[in-house]
Amino acid sequence: MPSTAARYPTALPGATPLLRWSRRVADTQPIGRRTTVIGLDLGGSSIKAGLFANENSAPVRNLVMPTPAHEGRESLLGALIAAVGALCPDGLSDVGAIGIGTPGLIDDSGVIHGPAVNLSAWQGTSLSGEVTERLGVPCVAGNDGSFAALAEARARDVDNLLFVSWGTGIGGGIVCGGRLVTGHLGMAGEIGHVCVDPAGPVCGCGQRGCLERFAGAPELVGAYHARGGAGDVSSFPGLALRYRVGDPVAKAVMEAAAVMIARVVGAAMSLLAPGTVVIGGGVAEAIPELPGMVARALTRCSFPYLFEQCRVEPSRLGNHAGMTGAAETARDLSGRRA
Ligand SMILES: [Zn+2]
Known part of the structure; x- marks a missing residue:
């Protein structure tokens, strides 16, 4: 099986060093015509998810669900996909990109390093790559504190x-x-x-x-x-x-x-x-x-x-900061992709 790096090897031109596309699916999608983005904040006890239609604004729809923190990677991935499905019951045809903020160390390819309270099963693999592959929508992942900082700065x-x-x-x-x-x-x-x-x-x-x-x-x-x-x-x-x-x-x-x-x-x-x-x-x-x-x-x-x-x-954004920053980052890259 090829390494994660080999499967998702390239960076979006002009992207910040942190955030690279998983291009395998992104290359096939008409992203530029899609108008919404999703932000996910994967915490140790809960997943906060929001659907965002406009820049620098509150989500048009959001939800909170428990994190299956100790049930392995498939359960965690399933919970993320379920959160996206609950936000978009009519499908993802209007979703341009998904951002995921998580605790822990995530490199510029979206690969998780080191110990993380709810992501230990993901060490060395790309959470964003897996979500992209499952949902067919480009996904970026980064540290939750970093995404929250971005959202607070833009607010x-x-x-x-x-x-x-x-x-x-x-x-x-x-x-x-x-x-x-x-x-x-x-x-x-x-x-x-x-x-x-x-x-x-x-x-x-x-x-x-x-x-x-x-x-x-x-x-x-x-x-x-x-x-x-x-x-x-x-x-x-x-x-x-x-x-x-x-x-x-x-x-x-x-x-x-x-x-x-x-x-x-x-x-x-x-x-x-x-x-x-x-x-x-x-x-x-x-x-x-x-x-x-x-x-x-x-x-x-x-x-x-x-x-x-x-x-x-x-x-200013309270517990929406992480998912808002994740969505803002997804929107940035979606815009560059268009
Ligand atoms: Zn320490």
Whole structure:
């Protein structure tokens, strides 16, 4: 059997390095006459899917369905195809392209590398290539944090933006000069795996002391109990509730986490000069004060003039950011293809 690279060897002329077509089917489709695109956000617990008709706008139809995270690659692929089918019950004749955002490392051929919570069965293979082959519609895949960054940048019409996805894990994405920065093997923007304490706990990535091991949602729950929190808190929503009712331990945990996030964001600001920093993800959605807390902490750990010239904001797209960015990327490539 030929390798994935041999089956999907070529890049669309003019495409960004991250995003290449699986041309095997794309070459046979009249893509330019199709007017809609689909964005899929493949998360550890749910698949968010949206059908988009116009640029920079909300989906005309969207849905959320569970991710069969532990049932193997065929089940996962089947769920993605089912999501597309539910969005387009009358068929895909009007769909120009599909974008898929996922956690983990996805290179410029759409091939998945390294450990990913719900994609371990896909390592070394092309998710986008498989979907293209099954559905007959060109598909691109990329990191979910990167796609969310692109969507947040376009929602603001800005060219330089750093996105932090603060949830169970901590991810992110970088837009510089109006372009998504994905780096070698698609690994850029992994802000959760910046080491903040070389003697800290071992992370799933193999490094010690990653930011994620201190400020990810499960770690925040652990910190609440380690600080003697008295509330019945077994998960992050419980901690967020304690925060909202004024539990001082919950507040201290979140303040400390905001400082930790700010230290890494401050370093990233010096390297990237983003102009806009967006603090999104499930943790930030649950506690709307967090972007402001991060901004206050940044006054003590960032290049002062850069900070003065930078806006720190909550997400505008919320949990639609990933699928919106995936759809925007699909539309970009569909347009170039036309
Ligand atoms: Zn790590």
